[in-house]
Amino acid sequence: MLERSMRAPSLFIVLLLSSTVVHAATSIETIDMLGDATVTHDSQAGTWTIGAGGAALTMTLDAARDFQITSLIGSSGRNWIVTPDAGTFVTANGAPLPFGNRAAGFEYESATTSNDGHLVRLDARFFLRSANLHVTRHVAAANGSPTFEMWTTYESATGVTLSNLNAFRLTVPAGDVHWLNGLQGDTADAEHDSAFTLQHQQLASGQTLTLGAQGRSSEQTVPWLAVDGDLDQDQFYAALLWSGAWSLTAARAGSGLTLTLSLGQMTTTVTGAVEVQGPHAILGVSGGGASGVASALRTYIIHGIRGGREMTPLVTYNTWFAYGTEIDDVSMRAEMDRAASLGVELFVIDAGWYVGAGAAGSNDFDAGLGTWEVDPARFPDGLNALTDYAHGLGMKFGIWVEPEHVNLSTVGAPGIDERLLATHGGEYGSEHTAQICLATACSPII
Numbered sequence: 425m426l427e428r429s430m431r432a433p434s435l436f437i438v439l440l441l442s443s444t445v446v447h448a449a450t451s452i453e454t455i456d457m458l459g460d461a462t463v464t465h466d467s468q469a470g471t472w473t474i475g476a477g478g479a480a481l482t483m484t485l486d487a488a489r490d491f492q493i494t495s496l497i498g499s500s501g502r503n504w505i506v507t508p509d510a511g512t513f514v515t516a517n518g519a520p521l522p523f524g525n526r527a528a529g530f531e532y533e534s535a536t537t538s539n540d541g542h543l544v545r546l547d548a549r550f551f552l553r554s555a556n557l558h559v560t561r562h563v564a565a566a567n568g569s570p571t572f573e574m575w576t577t578y579e580s581a582t583g584v585t586l587s588n589l590n591a592f593r594l595t596v597p598a599g600d601v602h603w604l605n606g607l608q609g610d611t612a613d614a615e616h617d618s619a620f621t622l623q624h625q626q627l628a629s630g631q632t633l634t635l636g637a638q639g640r641s642s643e644q645t646v647p648w649l650a651v652d653g654d655l656d657q658d659q660f661y662a663a664l665l666w667s668g669a670w671s672l673t674a675a676r677a678g679s680g681l682t683l684t685l686s687l688g689q690m691t692t693t694v695t696g697a698v699e700v701q702g703p704h705a706i707l708g709v710s711g712g713g714a715s716g717v718a719s720a721l722r723t724y725i726i727h728g729i730r731g732g733r734e735m736t737p738l739v740t741y742n743t744w745f746a747y748g749t750e751i752d753d754v755s756m757r758a759e760m761d762r763a764a765s766l767g768v769e770l771f772v773i774d775a776g777w778y779v780g781a782g783a784a785g786s787n788d789f790d791a792g793l794g795t796w797e798v799d800p801a802r803f804p805d806g807l808n809a810l811t812d813y814a815h816g817l818g819m820k821f822g823i824w825v826e827p828e829h830v831n832l833s834t835v836g837a838p839g840i841d842e843r844l845l846a847t848h849g850g851e852y853g854s855e856h857t858a859q860i861c862l863a864t865a866c867s868p869i870i
Contacts, residue, residue, distance in 0.1 A: 740769070749787070
């Protein structure tokens with residue numbers, strides 16, 4: 425009897441604990457799934473988690489809480505978020521505000537998910553009443569990659585000025601910072617031995633590293649970085665999917681490193697039914713050092729950006745840095761012979777093939793822009809003959825062209841109407857060239 429009386433309470437306790445575990449487990453629901461990419465919701469904790477490739481990003485998201493990214497955990501189990509934070513900010517009408525923060529005036533509207541067969545996505549939508557601005561933060565993941573894509577969209581019916589659009593701001597554990605130099609200038613007759621070389625730096629507490637670009641995104645530095653983890657177990661990495669000016673600061677304070685990636689100094693206006701989409705950033709954590717990060721990024725690019733289409737880079741030769749605009753049929757055929765013997769798969773003739781190029785020297789590719797007529801003096805048989813020659817050597821053939829960039833001397837030629845040209849304050853921005861306006865705000869030609 426004693427044995428039976430002791431077992432009964434024990435059985436009751438086991439059943440009670442089991443009931444509690446089941447109850448806790450059922451508060452976490454898988455909302456969307458694509459391979460190993462998932463979006464889950466913990467209704468009790470008010471959190472959403474998006475995961476893929478062995479990594480998981482968790483954020484608080486409901487009407488009773490501020491939006492915050494609380495953890496980013498990779499296969500090593502380390503949480504890369506030192507301080508829970510909104511992860512981004514919105515600068516509306518000159519006031520920078522943490523996204524989704526109730527004290528800053530953000531009101532929760534919805535949390536929705538989607539699955540397009542390539543990405544799973546979580547959308548967190550808030551309303552900033554003080555600016556009459558709807559703001560949505562998007563986070564996406566693809567099967568097989570510990571990479572997360574983030575961006576923000578903005579909508580307003582009354583008109584709001586946005587500035588310095590931010591991709592993300594996160595504080596991660598301090599470690600060696602790695603980045604990649606960019607083109608470092610494109611003058612044909614100057615050597616750039618530091619171009620596209622890896623750099624790294626260990627920041628001291630109180631020290632800030634600033635990287636970025638004023639023009640093309642990869643002019644000085646490629647918009648990518650990595651931060652080492654403990655004992656080389658994993659690395660944090662991030663990149664900006666952007667072709668223009670950008671700014672990155674990495675500020676060390678104690679054991680934390682605050683990373684802020686933005687478009688830098690700029691303004692734009694949200695008005696009417698036109699949605700403004702901010703810059704897309706990708707970030708994640710991966711083991712395996714540089715090769716592991718490269719593999720993670722490649723997987724995301726193929727599945728998340730290219731929709732499953734494989735990417736096979738070709739060994740490419742470009743004529744610019746060796747020749748500038750001083751090219752002709754004879755020299756290019758000889759260069760093709762040499763390139764093919766080295767295993768080049770794609771031969772690209774850069775600026776200099778069109779009429780007028782090189783008028784002011786080998787670096788002058790502005791002259792003649794806009795006509796896009798093959799120079800008969802230098803290429804009497806045209807470019808088709810060179811195409812056939814490259815194919816005969818087993819290479820593909822390409823040419824450089826920048827169709828929106830024109831020399832002012834060509835304005836008035838067929839297809840180049842002055843009203844197509846972009847201006848700022850009535851100026852083209854250059855004494856010699858202009859850009860054909862590609863924005864919808866350009867005045868139509870009637």
